[in-house]
Amino acid sequence: MNAITIKNLSKTYPTGKEAVKDVSFDIREGEIFGFLGPNGAGKTTAVKLLTGLLAPTTGSCEVYNIDSTLHADQVHKISGVVTEHSQMYDHMSGLQNLVFYSTLFGATKSEGEKHAIELLTQLELLDAKDQKLATYSTGMRQRLSLARAMIHNPKVLFLDEPTSGLDPESILSVNNMIKDLAKRNGVTIFLCTHQLRYAQELCTSYGLIDEGSMFATGTLDKLRDQVYSGIIVNIKTDYMPASIDARKEDDMSYTFKAESEEVIPAIIKEIVNHGGNIYHVSIRELSLEEIYFALLETDRKERGEYHG
Numbered sequence: 606m607n608a609i610t611i612k613n614l615s616k617t618y619p620t621g622k623e624a625v626k627d628v629s630f631d632i633r634e635g636e637i638f639g640f641l642g643p644n645g646a647g648k649t650t651a652v653k654l655l656t657g658l659l660a661p662t663t664g665s666c667e668v669y670n671i672d673s674t675l676h677a678d679q680v681h682k683i684s685g686v687v688t689e690h691s692q693m694y695d696h697m698s699g700l701q702n703l704v705f706y707s708t709l710f711g712a713t714k715s716e717g718e719k720h721a722i723e724l725l726t727q728l729e730l731l732d733a734k735d736q737k738l739a740t741y742s743t744g745m746r747q748r749l750s751l752a753r754a755m756i757h758n759p760k761v762l763f764l765d766e767p768t769s770g771l772d773p774e775s776i777l778s779v780n781n782m783i784k785d786l787a788k789r790n791g792v793t794i795f796l797c798t799h800q801l802r803y804a805q806e807l808c809t810s811y812g813l814i815d816e817g818s819m820f821a822t823g824t825l826d827k828l829r830d831q832v833y834s835g836i837i838v839n840i841k842t843d844y845m846p847a848s849i850d851a852r853k854e855d856d857m858s859y860t861f862k863a864e865s866e867e868v869i870p871a872i873i874k875e876i877v878n879h880g881g882n883i884y885h886v887s888i889r890e891l892s893l894e895e896i897y898f899a900l901l902e903t904d905r906k907e908r909g910e911y912h913g
């Protein structure tokens with residue numbers, strides 16, 4: 606089942622800026638979808654269109670078959686949104702904030718409290734539950750925003766850079782919660798980020814956007830196939846024969862591309878036969894970061910806009 610359906614979606618602001626240009630894609634239920642693109646690519650605009658905060662210029666978007674523009678209120682009932690500026694109340698405690706929002710969605714005070722305590726525990730904020738929000742650190746506040754977005758058990762969660770400004774321990778608890786929500790509760794996560802390493806750790810599918818246009822969508826494997834699906838071999842040696850087409854990375858480190866690891870024994874033999882010593886061999890596939898930049902470069906070249 607599709608959690609999100611976007612069809613020929615475009616948004617031109619009154620200034621004339623075309624922030625989203627004819628974008629179409631679907632996201633299946635339970636996916637952790639990484640929406641990746643540089644500053645100003647159109648990610649926040651797309652989230653505002655999906656959550657009914659903005660109306661599209663043309664096209665449509667749906668969350669669980671509910672049109673975001675026509676029925677924004679219904680979309681809000683099944684969506685949670687975390688942005689940098691989540692509205693909460695400084696003079697109230699973390700727990701009071703969560704209970705307040707939960708009652709807005711129709712829960713009783715005791716239901717709200719029970720759920721709030723569960724979320725505060727998951728996000729390691731239980732010790733601070735009675736502290737006023739004004740005393741929370743940035744990281745604590747950000748985690749509370751996530752709890753707030755989850756308070757009505759949404760089916761879809763829109764997250765805009767959910768871990769920016771968080772320390773490694775907090776990132777871990779946020780990541781675990783996101784993975785858990787998707788895996789155990791089937792919550793669909795729409796995650797906007799520039800942090801490609803972070804996205805690779807977490808996401809199950811991706812959409813790549815630049816200047817309002819989507820230039821690639823799919824799983825990491827699918828995106829990798831569009832760039833290079835083989836492996837990259839790294840060898841640390843004191844001698845690399847000229848017969849091997851390897852690139853010198855630094856002092857004793859060389860890399861080369863190969864279709865599969867089957868070529869490695871022959872390469873090792875060749876080095877050893879030439880008197881070289883091998884200290885380390887490792888293989889890896891292209892990372893999301895490498896794939897992203899390769900696809901971005903191709904797309905910009907096709908649009909005649911690459912100046913790199």
Ligand SMILES: Nc1ncnc2c1ncn2[C@@H]1O[C@H](COP(=O)(O)OP(=O)(O)OP(=O)(O)O)[C@@H](O)[C@H]1O
Pocket residue numbers: 618619620622623624642643644645646647648649650651
């Ligand atoms: N209200 C607005 N009026 C006019 N232009 C806008 C408005 N909001 C955003 N834009 C422009 O639309 C483009 C897309 O902005 P958007 O905020 O959607 O990008 P983004 O991918 O979320 O960027 P970032 O990663 O920096 O948050 C940018 O050029 C931005 O300046």
